Amino acid sequence: MTSVAERIASSATASTAHSLATTTCDTDLAEPTWVFDALPTYGPGASVADPIPAETPNATRRPGQLPLAYQKMSEEELHARIVAAKEAMGDRLVILGHYYQRDEIVAYADFVGDSFQLANAALTRPDAEAIVFCGVHFMAETADILAREDQHVILPNLAAGCSMADMADEESVEAAWEELAEVYGFDPAQEIDAGWFERNPGVKLPVIPVTYMNSNAALKAFCGRHGGIVCTSSNARTVLEWAFERGERVLFFPDQHLGRNTAKAMGVPLTQMPMWNPRKDLGGNTEADLDAARVILWHGFCSVHKRFTTAQIDAARAAHPDVQVVVHPECPMPVVDAADAAGSTELIRRFVADAAPGSTIAIGTEVNMVNRLAAQHPDKTIFCLDPVICPCSTMYRIHPGYLAWTLDGLVQGEWRNEIHVDPDVATHARIALERMLAAAPQPLTGGAR
Ligand code: SF4
Numbered sequence: 001m002t003s004v005a006e007r008i009a010s011s012a013t014a015s016t017a018h019s020l021a022t023t024t025c026d027t028d029l030a031e032p033t034w035v036f037d038a039l040p041t042y043g044p045g046a047s048v049a050d051p052i053p054a055e056t057p058n059a060t061r062r063p064g065q066l067p068l069a070y071q072k073m074s075e076e077e078l079h080a081r082i083v084a085a086k087e088a089m090g091d092r093l094v095i096l097g098h099y100y101q102r103d104e105i106v107a108y109a110d111f112v113g114d115s116f117q118l119a120n121a122a123l124t125r126p127d128a129e130a131i132v133f134c135g136v137h138f139m140a141e142t143a144d145i146l147a148r149e150d151q152h153v154i155l156p157n158l159a160a161g162c163s164m165a166d167m168a169d170e171e172s173v174e175a176a177w178e179e180l181a182e183v184y185g186f187d188p189a190q191e192i193d194a195g196w197f198e199r200n201p202g203v204k205l206p207v208i209p210v211t212y213m214n215s216n217a218a219l220k221a222f223c224g225r226h227g228g229i230v231c232t233s234s235n236a237r238t239v240l241e242w243a244f245e246r247g248e249r250v251l252f253f254p255d256q257h258l259g260r261n262t263a264k265a266m267g268v269p270l271t272q273m274p275m276w277n278p279r280k281d282l283g284g285n286t287e288a289d290l291d292a293a294r295v296i297l298w299h300g301f302c303s304v305h306k307r308f309t310t311a312q313i314d315a316a317r318a319a320h321p322d323v324q325v326v327v328h329p330e331c332p333m334p335v336v337d338a339a340d341a342a343g344s345t346e347l348i349r350r351f352v353a354d355a356a357p358g359s360t361i362a363i364g365t366e367v368n369m370v371n372r373l374a375a376q377h378p379d380k381t382i383f384c385l386d387p388v389i390c391p392c393s394t395m396y397r398i399h400p401g402y403l404a405w406t407l408d409g410l411v412q413g414e415w416r417n418e419i420h421v422d423p424d425v426a427t428h429a430r431i432a433l434e435r436m437l438a439a440a441p442q443p444l445t446g447g448a449r
Pocket of ligand 1: 100136161162163165214302304305366392393394
């Protein structure tokens with residue numbers, strides 16, 4: 001079994017002669033899969049040696065418990081088992097693969113896309129009683145929230161979490177809400193139900209909670225209960241416009257960078273975007289800061305995307321004067337400002353597809369996606385901005401061994417690693433998701449295979 005570093009390095013070499021990547025960001029990722037998966041140092045699921053947020057020490061998913069027999073299987077045997085199980089299950093099974101998954105997993109996916117596209121894609125397969133989500137925990141939760149009651153959502157490895165999602169937990173957000181309620185003078189327990197805005201036209205709430213899709217189900221439910229909404233990286237601007245029509249300001253979590261980049265593009269000054277640090281009173285702000293605030297940014301980030309820097313962009317421009325730089329809005333603001341374009345994974349995919357043959361494109365997002373785009377467009381020079389190979393290490397935890405084990409379970413009538421969101425949480429989370437869909441209808445654009 002080759003390490004992730006070897007696989008990515010060989011993929012990068014094959015797909016682009018101009019790749020700058022030569023080393024990995026984390027030596028742990030050079031370990032064989034099962035050694036890596038059992039590492040006691042596993043933090044909240046981040047890439048690099050990301051510290052577990054002090055306020056959420058228990059948010060970390062337990063490492064997977066894959067039976068030894070599956071750990072010992074050859075690639076050929078795992079492949080044969082996955083193919084046989086897919087055949088046996090037929091239309092009763094749909095496999096979803098996130099853009100950031102390794103190629104050995106994407107090869108088996110019926111749909112490839114971002115988290116929300118994939119959750120929606122599952123709805124197009126009404127006969128599927130099993131939805132196997134090859135992504136991370138919050139994605140499987142969203143699929144379960146949107147799925148029918150008789151559908152089962154499976155996450156092949158329960159250790160596949162998301163460090164960004166773990167950075168905002170329900171307790172810290174509830175505590176922040178109570179502090180904000182005191183500052184702004186509202187009842188923190190007031191429920192703003194699904195029809196509240198229609199029944200109270202023109203009334204503006206003091207603060208609207210907005211959660212990025214990359215958050216746990218309890219926070220989506222929190223937004224559902226308090227007049228809030230969910231956003232994706234594709235619709236963040238439309239969602240903020242929706243929120244500003246209904247509230248004086250926004251509490252945006254967990255990703256500070258998506259919030260800041262989006263609000264800045266809408267003309268909100270940085271001085272009106274205080275950061276909320278959950279470990280400090282009033283998030284580390286004064287009442288005056290909060291009075292003036294338009295967007296209160298939670299102190300969260302994606303450890304994969306925060307690695308991108310303006311120095312990398314300068315180096316890419318120096319090496320390739322005609323290069324176009326496109327980055328994800330989870331990158332820090334100076335990087336987004338220095339890029340030629342910034343947007344969701346779907347925007348990046350289209351940016352590359354629409355570029356003229358012969359174009360040179362440097363991309364600031366997860367390396368598995370970059371390498372796949374490079375392989376799909378051999379007429380263009382495509383490379384990752386980061387000279388260090390840094391995949392999302394929790395996505396990496398979905399290995400064909402886990403996929404084979406969960407699929408074998410389905411054939412035997414066992415639901416292994418099922419993700420089941422509490423019905424009350426799901427009901428409220430659905431309200432926040434439905435507000436998003438009403439504000440920003442999203443066509444299904446993830447690729448079916
Ligand atoms: S790339 Fe970042 S936001 Fe996405 S799953 Fe990995 S850690 Fe979470």
